[in-house]
Amino acid sequence: MxxxxxxxxxxxxxxxxxxxxxxxxxxxxxxxxxxxxxxxxxxxxxxxxxxxxxxxxxxxxxxxxxxxxxxxxxxEGTDWLPADAWARAQVYRWMFWEQYSHETSVAVIRSVVLYDRPFGADRKAQLLKDGTAALALMDRHLQGREWLVGNRRSLADLALYPYTAVAEDGGLDLAGFPHLRAWLDRFAGLPGFVPMDHDAGWEGTA
Ligand SMILES: N[C@@H](CCC(=O)N[C@@H](CS)C(=O)NCC(=O)O)C(=O)O
Known part of the structure; x- marks a missing residue:
């Protein structure tokens, strides 16, 4: 296993x-x-x-x-990754953007707050500004769309869901991002979804 x-x-x-x-x-x-x-x-x-x-x-x-x-x-070979090369490239685009331009602020400010990491006020303010910009970009993209790429959920949504869902832990405000909030609800509504903090229901699952 x-x-x-x-x-x-x-x-x-x-x-x-x-x-x-x-x-x-x-x-x-x-x-x-x-x-x-x-x-x-x-x-x-x-x-x-x-x-x-x-x-x-x-x-x-x-x-x-x-x-x-x-x-x-x-x-690979599942419906989480489109077979079409152009659609796959769009999935990669969001996955790479998540790691460089979303996780680096949205996840980092959360860890600063949750784990009381010693970051100065200026750095925290910059993280909040960058995180808000990342969330706003997603909200604009999701206007009129159900999923980030094409018309079904993909690794793009999976890569971006977890830290977006807990962004408010870090002091980011999702209130002004209705399309983003609808997408979060849609993703969490997928059958078999388990929230991040659920300790049970993972191991040996099939
Ligand atoms: N790019 C990596 C990032 C992994 C990462 O940052 N992990 C954090 C927890 S979310 C960690 O283990 N940090 C420990 C450390 O940096 O010492 C990935 O996507 O897996």
Whole structure:
């Protein structure tokens, strides 16, 4: 069985748990105490030298870090990734944008607030400004659309859902983004959806 080195409240990990669950791929979770240094032990660094979760480990010893790489590996040949090259490129566009221009503010300001990280007021203000801009961009794109790419859910939606759904933890305000809020509700309404903070219902799921 696959082992996911995981952190329950991490959006990057939530993406992976959701896809494995939706594809019916059983896995067991190992909760890593990231803020207690658990992702920087010699044992963990042997799995991912970057010292970050998620990392997926196969029984034969293969390891795969990076949520996007894990999603793309398992989505191959499924309806989470369009077969058409142009549509796939649109999915990649949103996944890469999430990692560089969304997660870097929307997720970071949340972790600053939740884990009381020592960031100065100027840096926090910049993160809120950048996060708001990222959410506004999504809201504009989602006006008149149900999903980020084409007319069905894809890895683009899966990659962007987890941190957008908990953006208010970091002090971002979704009130002015009605299209974004409708998309969040649509995604959470998909059959089999499990919220990030649910400790149960993941392992060995099929
Ligand atoms: N690009 C990576 C980011 C992973 C990441 O930032 N993980 C955080 C938790 S959400 C982490 O493990 N941080 C520990 C650290 O930086 O020491 C991915 O998408 O998997």
């Amino acid at each position: 696959l082992t996911l080195h995981d952190m329950l409240l991490s959006g990057n990990c939530h993406k992976v748990r959701l896809l494995l669950r939706w594809l019916g791929i059983p896995f067991r979770r190992v909760e890593v105490d990231v803020f207690g240094g658990g992702s920087h032990t010699p044992e963990f660094l042997a799995l991912n030298p970057a010292g970050k979760v998620p990392v997926l480990v196969w029984d034969d010893g293969r390891t795969l870090p990076e949520s996007g790489a894990i999603l793309l590996h398992f989505a």
